[in-house]
Amino acid sequence: MPVVRGWNSPRGVAQAGALGWILRRGLSCLRHRVVFKFLLKWRGTEHGRGDPAELPPGPRGRAVTSHNESSGPRLIPFLLIKMINKSRGKILGVLALFLVMVWYSIYREDSFYFPVQENNKTTCPLGEVEKKAAQLIGNYTRDHPLFLQLKDYFWAKTPSLYELPYGTKGSEDILLRLLSITHYSLPESIQSLKCRRCAVVGNGHRLRNSSMGDTIDTYDVVIRLNNAPVHGYEQDVGSKTTMRLFYPESAHFDPRAENNPDTLLVLVPFKPMDFQWMEAILNDKKRVRKGFWKQPPLIWDANPEQVRVLNPYYMEVTAAKLLNLPMKQPRKVKQKPTTGLLAITLALHFCDLVHIAGFGYPDSANKKQTIHYYEQITLKSMAASEHNVSHEAVAIKRMLELGLVRNLTYF
Ligand SMILES: CC(=O)N[C@H]1[C@H]([C@H](O)[C@H](O)CO)O[C@](OP(=O)(O)OC[C@H]2O[C@@H](n3ccc(N)nc3=O)[C@H](O)[C@@H]2O)(C(=O)O)C[C@@H]1O
């Protein structure tokens, strides 16, 4: 089905809303003018001369500027008119700025200022994601499997070019053990979809009190991240989870309570120890505690059939193509993509429509703003995280500008 454009489109509706707002403000200004005219008349008939500029001088020839018995009633309309006259320039300025924003939004066809309110069930822009992603991602292809498969490690094959997190070089043995108990397929219910409409839900504070839950649940594929809870937050974030991306240190969620029975639990590997942890959990072997930057869960009640291992190819694309990071970085200045940007990249490789929600960090000067919708921590907690969130914001804005992804919350 074609994508709806113009004033019937979600953006059009939002823009019409914005223009409606401007008109309402304009009318309200006009109403005020009528009221002032009335006040002027009232002054002229009952309380003296018509023009407030001709207010009688106060005692000793000064214009009356304070309330007193005789000047008070006349002074109120006078001051009001003066105030409006004074700030008329400012009001016009704000209106002009707003009109420019609306025009820019129409011109760029983006959703910076107005989040989409699309009935995503009625539109499927088939082929658009591929076309636009190819403009942003060099050598863009949908040929790479989403998840690692045993067959790629069972027989000696050309080894991966990179070590984790961008490849599997050096991790072949542990992968043989892990992949023999996990699966690699996408569920048939997603595989068979004529149109894959995906929502990537970031963990950002913007989701709090957003009432986006029902909207998020309308997507065919909902991707969530780390230990972000659903239980108790359904109204704002929905309850459907098709995939949850996580690593051992972020696996502090109850796999059964926070997910659906068929949710894919997608391990994002950063280091060989991440494979060790997953294999030990699934085979119920002795857990290894060392080698993690935070203690991962020791008990993790998940069904191995739900577990997948993300192909590090998507981490490579995110780092190299979207953030221009070198694949081999000096030990001291390590930088890596956030799981959210990785999830968007992944979606761009298998979805026909990608909408995002809950993305966007506060300004670095904003020390008090909490960053998550579910807990009270600030940007300070990310000091050692090896992410460059402003760099990522530029990448996401480029996607929004291109219309490659749409935003359900403000960015
Ligand atoms: C202390 C720390 O290491 N924090 C990292 C946490 C932490 O490890 C987990 O929450 C587990 O507890 O994980 C990260 O991310 P985190 O789990 O906070 O959030 C998931 C993704 O949502 C997007 N996000 C989040 C908050 C916000 N205000 N704006 C956003 O855009 C980001 O894209 C983010 O990736 C991570 O994995 O990327 C990145 C964070 O740096």
Ligand SMILES: CO[C@@H]1[C@H](O)[C@@H](O)[C@H](O[C@H]2[C@H](O)[C@@H](NC(C)=O)[C@H](OCc3ccccc3)O[C@@H]2CO)O[C@@H]1CO
């Ligand atoms: C997507 O990255 C995940 C998360 O967002 C990051 O914050 C986290 O960064 C940790 C980083 O991976 C650790 N580096 C190594 C090599 O393990 C770093 O280690 C410092 C450290 C070491 C020992 C004890 C405490 C801290 O710690 C970073 C977090 O502060 O990586 C996540 C993916 O694993």
